[in-house]
Amino acid sequence: MINAIRLTCILGGLWTLTACQPADQPESSSSPAVLQTTEKQQPVSQTIGFNKAWQFKKSKDDVLPEDIKGDWENVSLPHTPQLEPEVVNDQWQGTAWYQKSFNMPEDWTDKEVLIRFEAAMNSAQIWLNNEKVGEHLGGYLPFTLDLTPFLTPGENLLRVKLDNRDNPVTGPKPLHLLDFNTYGGLYRDVNLLVKDKLMITDEMLAQEVAGGGVFVTYPRVSEDEALVNVKTQIANHYNEAKTFRLTQSLSFNGKTLATETESYQLSAGSDKHFEQTLSVNAPALWSPDSPSLYTLTTTLSREGQVTETQTRKIGIREFAFNDKHELLINGKKTFLRGVNRHQEYPFTGYATSAQADYRDAVKIKSAGFDYVRLSHYPHSQAFMEAADELGLVLLDAVLGWQYYNSDPAFEAHIVQSCEDLIRRDRNYASVIAWECSLNESDMPDAFIATLSDTVHRHFPGAFSAGWEYGYDIFVQARQHRLQHYETPGQPYIVSEYGDWEYYAQNAGLNQDSWQNLKEDERTSRQLLNSGEQRLLQQALNLQEAHNDNFTVPAFADGYWVMFDYNRGYSDDIESSGIMSIYRQPKYSYYFYRSQRDADQLDARYDSGPMVYVASDWQPDSSTQVRVFSNAQEVALYLNDKLVAKQQPDNTPLTAHLAHPPFTFDVGQFEAGTLRAEAIIDNAVVADHSVTTALNATGIRLNIDESGVAPATGVNDKVFVYAQLVDDKGNPVFANNITLSATVEGDIKLLNQSPVVTARGEGALLLEIGDTLKGATVTVSGKNLKPATLTF
Template sequence: MKKSFIFLTFIVFLYSCQETDHFMRINTSFNSDWTFTKDSASLEWDSIHIPHTPQIEPLVVNDQWQGDAWYKKTFKKNPESKKTFLEFEGVMHEAWVWVNGYLLKHHQGGYLPFTLDLTDVLEAQNTIVIKVNNEDNPDIPPGKLLEQLDFNYYAGIYRNVNLIETNSVYITDPVAARKVNSGGILVHFDSISNKKAIAKVKVHFRNESAEDKSISAKIEFESPSGKILSKLTEAVEVSSNSDRVLSTEIDIENPELWGIHSPRLYRVSVKLMEGEKTLDIKQLTTGIRAIELSEDGFFLNGENLFINGTNRHQEYPYIGYAISDEANYRDAVKIKNAGFDFVRLSHYPQSEAFLDACDEVGLLVMNCISGWQFFGGEKFQENAYQEIKDFARRDRHHPSIVFWENSLNESPMTEEFMIKANLLLKAELPYKDTYSAGWIDHPSYDLYIPARQHAKAPGYWNDYDENARKIFIAEYGDWEYYAQNAGFNQTAFADLSEAERNSRQLRGAGEKRLLQQALNFQEAFNSNLKGEHTIGQANWLMFDYNRGYAFDIESSGISDIFRIPKFTYYFYKSQRSSAISYPEPLESGPMVFIANFWTPSSPLNVRVFSNTDEVALYLNDKLLSKQKPTRNKFSSELPQPPFEFELSEFEVGTLKAVGYIDGKEVALHEIKTPSEAKEIKLKIDTSGVEISKNQEDVVFLYAEITDKEGTLVPSFDGKIRFSIESESAELIGQNPIKAEAGIASILLKTKGDLDSVEVFAEGEGLESDRLILREELK
């Protein structure tokens, strides 16, 4: 799979022989060779690499570090460049930037980029110093005190830094330009059909040379299949030290449409021309898709779609937000593999790397400004308004984004704020397919996005007024069960403790609780499908995470914080049609999964998740039953209800499920009764995304504890110690660490120039294991 979001950073645009007297744009990663300290008076600064977090946190973060962090770097000026810019993709959440002693920028906001023009202060040798602060600040969204917040805002320069060098005539950055419905390259497609799409293109540029110029733009569209369309605009006169916009339309015949099953992407290249000379080249990737929100539902490329999705927090254990582009991509792969076609970016703008990944794997996106249960004063509101402008300008070319949540999540917004928020969004993106989303049912929003806990059981939002706007259930499956107000009278609820009926279950909570979590999500999913005016849903949530106010991990994720699936993950995976086929690294097609460990204490009501017609269950190769899906009041509306098998007794051995479609065997899963823990099996999780050869990267290492036959022992919770031999990689995390449900996890952080990496795992009474990284990746 092409990973344009990684490679574009490093593209150097070369020029032909007739253009050698003109400097061309160079984009360079500025992530390496930084130093860092928490004490600016210190004589000792640590060598670090961006992305960076000032503090390695414990696994359970109940006292997240806050304070000042200082970064410094020296670099040489390129004598050939005419203009030099520095782009910060994300700094949490207040930054002061000095270059050669000049304060160039004071920026507030931790989730969106900002760019500095360094040109006038550069010398032959330069020093940049940055002070970063993430202490509580009610003026900076989300604004709420960390100790009261439902997520964390981890410190540091945690996203990429990019050095951009251009000619004195250059295409601007869309965020830095601060132009309404302009800045940089703006592409929007109108009148989209299978036969034709009209691409409307704007190019905003500046002439900072000493001369007036006559400038045109050559615009080129390269289709996913390699077909190229190009058009040269008429030249415009632009005075010295001024800016202009070039606009044109391009008809694209028989467009290759972007969709959730075929995420086809176009590369757009824009050349600024002075006669025959190219002054600047800039590229972006986008897609052509038609979306419509109407009385009849949500339509993608003319097809009515009920959207099935999830929510995502961007944190990793220990390192917080400081994750690589590849790590962001792996999260997108995991979400798609779980059976979802949508992700809500709760509750803040996330990295462009993740959005690029969503574009490439076919995930619809609800883009969100930062907010949670807090509405601040005038300065806070100004910063929130700026977020709306900035995320629209940064993200407008992503075909994955279908809804813009310009709403402060669960916050008491004023009517004035909501009206202005929507006016700002529509000014930036004045198109009929720009759909705003708000958690308050206000007419200024196109889509109403309540969580299930915002209504009463048992109906929740199924009886919503048919004359009102469409509903998207933004969160479900968690809080209503945590608060015990589900109202569905689940059969087992009377016999369950508060902890047992909760959807918040760690992966090591045991079969009974993991099955209850799966049933809770299933029941709420099934209920959501009864809402006539509900166009989709996003469960809460994909991955476990830490919160500022809590002393435990929020564990309603369908995968744990290390991205290891729980039973519920496979329930969702089974809801995707078996007929769908995706290329690697994505998973698709028929599947079957036995949600059981098959030990003497395991439930004899065996639940099997599958997207097949029938499932046959065998015990030690003896057929127990062959059944259709089990439809009941908890599964009446589901695309694919689970299969439930009632067994009379436990017998040591192998439980095997075989899935059939049209009478043919298409999927198989088997589990074995584990015996005594004997061995460790090391695995690395790349999710099909190769470890970066250019930048630092971070991946999960798993030590699976097995018996002598290689069967996972889910009851094992002993300590595992990891060690490493490498000059280009390190381990991050609690070490030794107790295994959870038979798996111990740690982070492996790598440098771009990897040498041989050997990782070891050992535990008392267990046969240790060794993993050689390069061999593993071949």
């Protein structure tokens, strides 16, 4: 290495810029005029989206690519092999093929061409021009292949064979015994990476320990100063040594704060890691309440030309624990109220979109949560990015659920999954720890030690987490705690709570056995159409369990679960979600929302003062009316007459809650309007009302935009809700009313089951095409005035 030039530029604090001239920084409207260069600005390397113009078909297992016959279906990604019914009682498993033709331009002849699959379920084999170029096992993490030796000038044919049947090496369990569904297909993005032969390596292809690609860490984090260390692996595939310049540039809100440029030389056919450190004065630190993100731009140039540029969002923050095992985020003691998430959508399974994942994150944050356990497998990078932006702390997990295989191939695959998970997600600010653990699976002590050590080797200083002792962080479900609790001597998360302990008497690890089930009306598993009484019982269960979690020294808890979901072992929907599988809120959603303080405000999600009347206010409704609010007082009115103004409930079930509910004794039912007003410092800051509805006569349509509008050209999946209303426009909460839906334009209705109302609302799932021009959806029903929504 020749360290001939070292130009370090530190640009003041967040609001002060000092002149500096980094040689490889391109001029832009957001950069000071002094940041100029004479180098060419169009990078030689490029990333090409490869989601369009695929063909798909199912086939027998033993077919070779050259023997595939018959018609192919034209598809684009993300894609699922089969649209499933609302209740997935026979998920498709088998062999599926994808193929795509593309041309190799002449200017690729001196480049290297890689292909990166973000996920392919579950066992993948890849051919280019009928020559096998690689394979990958595991359906949740990326893999990258080098296509360069197999490309030919002109047209090339790429073929991918996927097998999503049960696999003893990947686990997690045979589908008919599994608590969730795994689905199939190329359900995340595919990209072609065209690179100069002097390149920033792809971290998945490089397979380095604590390296490959770009790896960002923070050796020092304080309110006064932070150090940002950037470790970049460069590979030189030329047959001669190359001198190059590597530049790291850090900006915030469009203002460049620091840059560092160094010149190096790399011998032919070699690769090496280079570390550069940037200093930031008075940094804006990332936290759940203030998720500040910086833009880090990594620029590689040689011979006066920019050859590759990578840009990523990073958050400067520190997760640490004190001697009481309390969590400190940037030195501040923090309790994380959280939830578990399954990523599936109805009908399409895992094949959603980046926009759909963002809407999920907005819903989770709006519900009052600051932490998500990604159960029980790696979720999409789009969700990770949304968590970074919105301020959701994540517990990142490998695939695993009540299954261990002593075969060395199984253990090796889990270790490899742990390594790849860290490679993919190590730069996300939101990740607090790595759950390289098989959830609720009896693992040998030596294997636990190997997994925890894998975390430490591939991310020095990071925390491992697991449900058995031997990890840095112990995660334990409340149902297990109630059976055999010992005060932990290490940082502790309540991994799950609020469902199983109210559903079954046993706390065993064979969940599909369903032993000693409790009465339906007592459980937390209540569909949106279960009725007011059962939805209130669900909310009460969650309140009791969440309150109880504060009696143990946990620094976080995660309710099970955010959204209802399907299960391989059961022909019904697991309904303990605080939202339906269609992302419609139940009463319990508002309980959690009320736990966020009223003074926390963010325009990107529902926040601030809130109040919600948890009643349908019908003749059979409870006259003990429960109201959720984060206010000091609530006043309840019935038909504009004050029922009472009171402070929150004060009972053993509310003793530890941030904001207990308010229970009002209305006396007797009287048709009309219940209106609640939230009061802080003697001022009304929010209100909510519910009215006794008449018979439904019409429909009101709403599109779910949750932070992002429907997007074209990316196979976006969007919910449209059809709410029954009476003549006065009041919501009607009638269940099981069948609705009909039609669409026009470049959109597709994905529902594979009849649209019926739950709590008065039907849900449609639409796939957005390449344009919304002329796109409409119309919903009708018997004796109901139809409604049309125009995009």
